[in-house]
């Protein structure tokens with residue numbers, strides 16, 4: 001995996017080659033948080049990257065429970081037994097009922113709700129890609145981790161708006177209209193600067209480009 005150090009956002013971005021899948025290690029003062037777990041076969045690289053921060057891993061947070069985000073969570077969790085596994089409450093309920101291929105390979109320790117904080121990260125419920133997807137906003141740097149609500153691989157797009165160079169997140173989206181609504185809400189409620197998504201490079205937020213993105217998605 002390739003590791004990109006975005007020191008301005010307190011984050012390490014871990015990306016798989018060829019088919020790009022991101023997960024993130026967010027550094028706090030005394031610990032770190034892993035956001036998403038990439039795909040299976042990546043546990044060793046993720047564990048090594050966490051250990052190299054020399055910070056204890058306190059939380060493993062999943063933006064949603066597709067297999068390219070849950071990855072080897074059992075192995076990672078077994079290696080860091082003190083880390084709390086967290087997921088949005090709605091996503092967990094869907095995993096219990098086998099809705100839309102949502103599957104949790106491990107029992108979470110904590111279910112997350114709209115508006116709560118985990119260290120510097122504020123939880124926002126941003127449904128659309130899946131019913132229970134969440135985004136996490138780092139209040140220190142106005143950095144949003146949005147999972148697959150947005151993609152930047154193959155061109156920036158809201159989940160459900162197909163980019164033919166990388167159509168996969170759009171194809172796995174359950175409610176396109178709801179995804180647009182979630183992006184609108186995020187732009188209205190939050191001050192945003194950097195957007196980190198599940199697939200593709202970091203995006204710098206601008207009001208104009210996101211207005212265009214919403215219009216583009218609505219037209220489809």
Ligand SMILES: [Zn+2]
Pocket residue numbers: 064066129148169172
């Ligand atoms: Zn997904």
